[in-house]
Amino acid sequence: MTEHYDVVIIGSGAGGGTLAWKLAPTGKRVLLIERGGYLKRERDNWETDAVFLRGKYTTTETWLDLDDKEFVPEQNYYVGGNTKFYGAALFRLRPEDFGEITHHGGLSPAWPLGYDDYEPWYGEAEQLYHVHGAAGEDPTDGPRSAPYPYPAVQHEPRIQQLNDDLERLGLHPSHLPIGVLLDQNDAGQATHTSTCIRCDRVDGFPCLVDGKADAQVVAVDPALEHPNVELWTNVKVERLETDASGRQVTAVVATTPDAKEVRASGDIVVVACGALNSSLLLLRSANDAYPSGLANRSDQVGRNYMRHNNVALMALSREPNPTRFQKTLTLNEWYLKGEDDDHPWGGIQMLGKADGEQLKGKAPHFLAWAARRVPERPLTEMAHHSVDFWLSSEDLPHADNRLTIDKDSTIRLAIKETNPEGLKRLRKKFESMLGDLGMHEGTHERSLYLHEAMDIAATAHQAGTVRFGTDPTTSALDTDCKAHDLDNLYVVDSSFFPSIGAVNPTLTIIANALRVGQHLSERLG
Ligand SMILES: Cc1cc2nc3c(=O)[nH]c(=O)nc-3n(C[C@H](O)[C@H](O)[C@H](O)COP(=O)(O)OP(=O)(O)OC[C@H]3O[C@@H](n4cnc5c(N)ncnc54)[C@H](O)[C@@H]3O)c2cc1C
Ligand code: SF4
Numbered sequence: 452m453t454e455h456y457d458v459v460i461i462g463s464g465a466g467g468g469t470l471a472w473k474l475a476p477t478g479k480r481v482l483l484i485e486r487g488g489y490l491k492r493e494r495d496n497w498e499t500d501a502v503f504l505r506g507k508y509t510t511t512e513t514w515l516d517l518d519d520k521e522f523v524p525e526q527n528y529y530v531g532g533n534t535k536f537y538g539a540a541l542f543r544l545r546p547e548d549f550g551e552i553t554h555h556g557g558l559s560p561a562w563p564l565g566y567d568d569y570e571p572w573y574g575e576a577e578q579l580y581h582v583h584g585a586a587g588e589d590p591t592d593g594p595r596s597a598p599y600p601y602p603a604v605q606h607e608p609r610i611q612q613l614n615d616d617l618e619r620l621g622l623h624p625s626h627l628p629i630g631v632l633l634d635q636n637d638a639g640q641a642t643h644t645s646t647c648i649r650c651d652r653v654d655g656f657p658c659l660v661d662g663k664a665d666a667q668v669v670a671v672d673p674a675l676e677h678p679n680v681e682l683w684t685n686v687k688v689e690r691l692e693t694d695a696s697g698r699q700v701t702a703v704v705a706t707t708p709d710a711k712e713v714r715a716s717g718d719i720v721v722v723a724c725g726a727l728n729s730s731l732l733l734l735r736s737a738n739d740a741y742p743s744g745l746a747n748r749s750d751q752v753g754r755n756y757m758r759h760n761n762v763a764l765m766a767l768s769r770e771p772n773p774t775r776f777q778k779t780l781t782l783n784e785w786y787l788k789g790e791d792d793d794h795p796w797g798g799i800q801m802l803g804k805a806d807g808e809q810l811k812g813k814a815p816h817f818l819a820w821a822a823r824r825v826p827e828r829p830l831t832e833m834a835h836h837s838v839d840f841w842l843s844s845e846d847l848p849h850a851d852n853r854l855t856i857d858k859d860s861t862i863r864l865a866i867k868e869t870n871p872e873g874l875k876r877l878r879k880k881f882e883s884m885l886g887d888l889g890m891h892e893g894t895h896e897r898s899l900y901l902h903e904a905m906d907i908a909a910t911a912h913q914a915g916t917v918r919f920g921t922d923p924t925t926s927a928l929d930t931d932c933k934a935h936d937l938d939n940l941y942v943v944d945s946s947f948f949p950s951i952g953a954v955n956p957t958l959t960i961i962a963n964a965l966r967v968g969q970h971l972s973e974r975l976g
Contacts, residue, residue: 464532654803697740
């Protein structure tokens with residue numbers, strides 16, 4: 452039997468979970484289908500060994516690259532999706548990111564909508580995801596119609612020192628916008644009623660005390676308080692069926708862990724599986740009307756995959772760095788334009804603090820590196836001196852950077868680096884400043900962050916594989932994120948990005964889900 456709903460949403464992460472929250476008060480029957488279950492709350496949530504060294508919570512599926520090399524994509528299948536593990540750095544794209552930008556490596560294409568179209572939704576997104584920040588500090592920020600809903604998370608002393616040193620160099624560091632359920636006292640400590648306890652596990656770990664504003668905590672669970680919203684967990688959608696004309700999705704076909712087939716249908720069907728899995732689902736749903744994949748008459752589905760040019764760097768502070776909650780500072784000085792360079796470089800932000808166990812996991816490389824700098828210090832002490840940074844630069848959409856399915860069902864991801872120059876120059880500039888920032892010369896690449904995955908497996912910031920636009924020959928979705936080719940199919944996750952900017956993508960995914968949610972509420976009456 453196929454149960455019918457007003458809206459079926461596939462995937463409960465930043466896109467799907469937020470959309471369910473937005474639609475819940477409409478009273479429409481909403482079904483949310485999630486391939487994973489609730490993430491088990493246990494000590495291991497906060498154990499470096501379990502999360503980073505053993506990859507206990509990450510998928511075990513393997514995909515292939517173009518050279519037939521196997522890799523495990525950085526994906527986490529749970530209620531709340533990858534936001535259960537994200538660092539909750541929730542930036543708005545800069546207004547310029549919505550226009551065309553010339554980079555060293557080529558053109559970053561314009562979006563069909565502008566910053567002004569997203570501004571009100573960014574505000575609602577910041578409210579929903581408890582974003583703490585300070586307006587007016589970051590010179591690249593766009594105009595805002597409302598202040599941040601929560602005050603910026605205060606710097607701990609070593610990071611305040613870093614902020615002051617950067618300002619002394621004439622630069623403009625600012626507080627990093629971050630989504631945590633934190634109430635601070637005047638000294639910046641968590642109050643006794645705060646859900647977030649301001650610990651050192653904020654980046655890459657799931658939050659054991661539900662203090663992180665992830666999609667499960669702030670969107671899915673509150674949506675489920677409405678009797679019209681239903682959640683199926685551990686149900687993986689395999690394909691979508693259409694009517695003969697190909698204009699309507701008529702069934703969502705899924706399997707349970709014991710391989711039983713279950714089906715649902717909806718007046719509206721929303722795919723929100725994350726950019727890679729959403730394009731996979733559409734490609735797997737090929738039929739007579741769509742021989743190369745559902746909603747793919749443009750041949751854009753699976754193409755233009757982007758994920759940022761990133762590097763995680765560890766520097767050694769001369770003074771100890773006892774910071775616990777380190778993700779409080781960002782520097783976007785060269786985001787729009789590099790130094791003596793007309794092209795953008797990208798941004799710098801703090802990462803969660805590396806601990807001794809993470810460093811031990813990388814001991815052979817790390818020891819050699821650290822021994823050259825401070826031979827007298829033992830490894831464990833190094834963790835107390837590390838300061839951890841994330842440098843992020845824009846990569847560009849390219850038709851050949853794409854996900855495909857071989858005839859034997861093998862999933863294959865092709866990726867060729869685009870626009871590496873900005874990140875190279877940003878890193879060089881950053882490293883040249885270390886002496887002035889109270890640190891030893893040189894940096895160490897902290898590749899264990901994101902599970903060693905700075906290569907093809909680094910899919911954390913995936914975007915762009917089902918892009919939106921006004922021209923159905925060059926985009927798969929219209930500006931409401933409805934498939935050009937179908938009447939009742941939407942894609943509401945990171946897939947729709949025509950270009951990715953250089954800031955973390957999730958606030959834009961959330962803002963877009965709220966925007967499309969408003970459109971769907973109106974469409975459903
Ligand atoms: C370690 C880490 C740190 C990060 N830090 C940040 C950060 O600080 N700031 C930031 O902006 N972003 C960060 N990100 C990225 C952020 O998590 C993603 O941008 C965001 O979660 C994407 O939202 P989404 O809705 O597109 O996909 P997801 O959140 O991945 O949700 C997709 C959901 O669909 C489900 N699903 C997939 N296929 C199917 C199927 N066939 N059937 C049913 N369900 C399915 C998945 O299980 C998942 O729950 C980080 C990611 C990681 C991994
Ligand atoms: S800092 Fe707060 S949100 Fe992050 S893991 Fe600790 S308690 Fe959770």
